[in-house]
Amino acid sequence: MRTHPRGLLTLAGTELNERISFYGMRAILVLFLGAAIAEGGMGLGTGTATAIVGLYMALSYFATLPGGWIADRVLGQRRTVLVGGIIIMLGHISLAIQLGDLFVWGGLILVCVGTGFLKPNVTSMVGKLYADDTDARRDAGYSLYYMAINIGSAIGLFVVGYIGEVVSWHIGFGVAALGMALGLVSYVLGQKGLGDAGKAPGQPLTAADRAAMVKWIAIGAVVVVAAVAASAATGTLSVDNVTYVLTALAVVVPILYFINMFVVKRDQIVGDERTKLTAFMWLFIASAVFWMIFDQAGGTLTLFAKHDVDLNFSGFHIPAGWTQAANPVMVILFSGVFALMWTKLGNRVSTPAKFSFALVVAGLSFVLMSAASAATEGGTVKVSLLWLIGVYLLLTIAELSLSPVGLSMTSKLAPKAFAGQMMGLFFLSTAAGDAVGAQVSRLEPVLGGTYYLGLGLLAVVCGIALSLFIGKLRVLMNEERTKENAAELQPSA
Template sequence: MRNHPKGLITLAGTEMNERLSFYGMRAILVLFLAAAVTDGGMGLDPGTATAVVGLYLAMSYFTALPGGWVADRLLGFRRTVLVGGVVIMLGHISLAISLGPAFVWLGLALVCIGTGLLKPNISAMVGELYQGDTDARRDAGYSLFYMGINLGSAIGLFLVGYLGERVDWHVGFAVAAVGMGLGLVQYVLGQRHLKGAGDLPPRPLVEGERGRLLRIAALAAAAVLMAGVVAAFTGTLSIDNVTYVLTAFSVVVPIAYFFYMFVVRREDVTAEERPKLKAFAWLFIASAVFWMIFDQAAGPLTLFAQNHTDLHVAGFAIPASWTQAVNPVMVIVLAGVFALVWTELGDRVGTGLKFAIALLLCGFSFVVMSWATAATDGGTVKVSLLWLVGVYLLQTIAELCLSPVGLSMTSKLAPQAFKAQMMGMFFLSITAGDAIGAQVSRLQPVLGGGYFLLLGVLAMVCGAALLLFVGKLRTLMGEERTAAPAAA
């Protein structure tokens, strides 16, 4: 951190606490939703519970696009992050107060909205700290930022996971609220280190746009309300149907927004920026496939840990939610190594190659999961925890090839007119992947190990296809290949 801006510590610390709250709650969410009402849970069918978790994760990133717009046009990055943190804390408080299902759904909605305001904009602020720096140094900065994220994730998974499973679900949610509160305090106290980054919106609304915005917002709210009323009166309002509608939105919206940037607002994208935007579109698809698999840790993999894995370690039965902590712990160990590797390699290894490697490794992790499922002998045998450790190791290496690099890539490829919104677009790739994963996860109980094998092979095929177009992507992105040094 010594050779990086001091503002990185402020942003990484804030994100660390936000991820403590987010991943801590995520650790127990599927277990809470699937637990019987008599055990303090929601009593949902496991297939519905995994779909709800997947759609909750998808919506948490879906809101990143309007969150980026709010920063771009209204508040600027800095204030939008602050508002988002407050909304997230209120969401966790709603989950913690244990006053019935309505407060659970309200809490999840508030966390989704707050995450959309905070997540893309704090990541964009990291990019602003490295204005004028080399791509390699920016990648290294994002890797260190990512290490802070995973430190918070690990703490949240262990702390909230244990309290939620072993004490009370709502005590776990309360700890998540406290984590976000600490993050807000840290963010306010560290403002001076940001040196004005994100203070002003890049493209503030002009005269007349505010009234049009209010009319559009009012019409959208009225349409949603009317749709809900109609669904309630016709008997079609159900948790499953809501997830289907949200999945459709998660796929349609990014397609529509690419059309908006490429066609409707074509004049706002310069000739130099347009090839980079095309490269971003292909990497968007690769990212969606990756997250479709990776984020199933919160649903099918956690239920696999609870039902089919021997969780005894040194005579102690660990909570099933703790298995999710393998990933952030490994990121903490490996992130610094990857930061050094990317710095050493510089521009010799392009973004496209990193994404291809990520897809191949993440796909292979699900092939391993199919072997683990076969080892349960139809669910009659509990398998070793080492199966899940191996799966998460492969996914962690894949994540470090894609996620921090993806954040850095987005800040580099973003057209100036859509800078914060493009960070939101990167998170929409996670939305699309999580939403599709939420629905296909319903097939896991039916397909068994074949489910993991099918998705794993799909990801590996996509990774192999991406390898064939690495050179083309480098050209579109304007990445200049650095010649390897001559041998001594």
């Protein structure tokens, strides 16, 4: 039996440690931002704290576009991953040292930028290890890699979550920095196993391209500085206003990207690529709605656990951040089951059908959350942890029906002229969903259980609406019509 490439262990180990740092910080970030200054926190309001966490997640995925571009045109994937890991580590160190608000905001920015450099490129390098191998072995390699991601997420949530919440916020951030440092050490030591994967940029910049890049970076820097200066001069510079601007950016950029492909670069999209891109656009929107629900785990759900859930278990008080670990643990337990199920079902269940199912189930998770909120009787009663376990179970089922399927779908629907950019574009659906969710989460303190019910029903309605057009989307995607899936081509009732 053939073994997997040695480099898989290096890349999986790097991503495992990066997820320890990323999810470890997510476990405590909203709690740190909302904690009183006397308790070592930032003393921000609940709405502002959840908005910042949502935008932190959004910008981490948004940064994958420039991160992928830098790897393709300047540094190559291998060096970009190394630079990204160093930037992430410096970001956590900035958060760990107690030298004022500037180091907090600077640390968050560094983590976002570093994640954008590291995540898409380390994932792409896994595929390059199997360049001359079969699809089945490549899929198996990615399954092992996905398992490492979730193991790292769980470790980070448990370890950093406990230390940050129980011992010290800043020590918790320091442990996250240590996790990334260990990932960098394993990455550097394992370089020989990577062969030529990601060694050089795929399309190096010409001298003219480099001059243009420097010019646009300079223009961008001037615009940002001018905007900040004008905002400060007019008294409109605030944390909340910055979040509004960044949310608009996360939503507008994908829209401009689609306009660029459909209108400006339409001559580069040939044959049936245009219809496939149309299908991709609708599934992109569905993905954004899903992530708007899912990634509130780091904000509103963690605060609900902190204030409204009985976290005492046999005399031990469970840190609120630990509740987020239910998701990666469940992914580890169920990912094999879902992989087997999709294999058995084959073409009988299409990608649009899986997306539709994921939206409905994710929506039902928030309908359950509304019931859990109602059970607190206005915050006077602490409810059982089983409510949140049920919510995370539904979210995990939805995730396994959409997230890995979406990555596979993107590679199949990508126009040839945009093949290298489409994965970054799909990550923008996460960024857009997280950004919108960041602002919507401000309503939770006001609406309570109605907030969860409204978002849940929105996702359910979107899922049902998507199901009505499964047949049309399959035609756009140019999927083969077979007897076993012919019935699915008709709109669902």
